[in-house]
Amino acid sequence: MKLKVPSTAGTAESNDIMVALKPAEAGGIQISLQSNVMQQYGRQIRAVITETLQSLGVENAEVDAVDKGALDCTIRARTAAAAYRAAESDDYKWEAKK
Amino acid sequence: MKRYTKDRLRRSMMFVPGNNPGMIRDVHIYAADSIMFDLEDSVAYTEKDTARFLVYNALKTLDFGKKEIVVRINDLSSGLGIKDLEAIVPAGVHVVRLPKTDSAQDVIDCEKEIEHIEREHGMEVGSTGMMAAIESANGVLNAREIAHASDRLIGIALGAEDYVTDLKTTRADGIELLFARSMILNAARSAGIAALDTVFSDVNNEEGFIAEATLVKKLGFDGKSVINPRQIEPLHRVFMPSEKDLNKAYAIMEAIEDAKKRGSGVASLKGKMIDKPVVLRAQRLIALYEAGTRVDDQED
Secondary structure: OOOOOOEEEOOOOOOOEEEEEEEOOOOOEEEEEEEOOHHHHHHHHHHHHHHHHHHOOOOOEEEEEEEOOOOHHHHHHHHHHHHHHHOOOOOOOOOOOO | OOOOOOOOOOOEEEEEEOOOHHHHHHHHHOOOOEEEEEOOOOOOHHHHHHHHHHHHHHHHHOOOOOOEEEEEOOOHHHOHHHHHHHHHOOOOOOEEEEOOOOOHHHHHHHHHHHHHHHHHOOOOOOOOEEEEEEOOHHHHHOHHHHHOOOOOEEEEEEOHHHHHHHOOOOOOOOHHHHHHHHHHHHHHHHHOOEEEEOOOOOOOOHHHHHHHHHHHHHHOOOEEEEOOHHHHHHHHHHHOOOHHHHHHHHHHHHHHHHHHHOOOOOOEEOOEEOOHHHHHHHHHHHHHHHHHHHHHHHHO
């Protein structure tokens, strides 16, 4: 998936995460993260964002994320929504629950 | 395997806005029989995509225990409804709630889309349930055909806000909904499925809520939609059989057992003959009581 434009998804409400994406040509996935649970979960949040983007075939992006205690499934949802918005695509790849 | 059960307890169906991660996270702690994640009216048009991603990921990840999981999609004519189905059917939703159902054809069209998606993902065809919300004069008049339109239907529901607008009236003491409720209830019973009542929006008016819940229980409804967790407990109390009714039901069942033992085809209690409808009502009441205590125990 090729990111074309900057995008955001999510809100600043508690239990949510606001994910802002910018397309990049190189440098891999660069994440700037603010979180009220940085100490405990910072590494995990970064890992979920990175995995989600990689699973969508995004290799390079600048990510600016503000987390308010989101669950992993919320982080995945907001990251994927931001990626599709940045790619200006609605060709979603939904997968069946195993 | 089917992901839905037609015959189950549906006293309360709690609305949860599909784009609210906090509410989605907390919903399992409430005692509602069914949870309904909403992709329709509670989600802004510009956030339909993010809500879809959120509900999809929640369904695939979170464990909601024995609760029935329903998702209200947008109507198919908006173009959004099909996109909603493409996400939530593979995510394993138990029941799809179709809004603004005006005719049997609306149900048939939605079922066709669900079937197509099930096949595409190698899922068992027929494994996803459906329910139809009736929200217009046309829908009410077509209630019987709607209720019989698909084997997947677990129930039909009244959506009163749009309906009263269509009727050129407003919500009042309930008399304005009597015809719609009666039609929906009779249509549901004719098809052997659940009849579910509309929301009561004024969450601070508990007395009004209990009065409405008592009315719909008397009419014969299985349950009601709730928009706030505070409404669940009073609603379940309304649907809980009274001790007096329960004791009478047990006495009826005992009399039936005694008659069987004696080899008699006729049972009586306190000099009154017990006929079949009385037995059916007693059985239903005991089942409701037992199911109610079981579910409430689980949630404690």
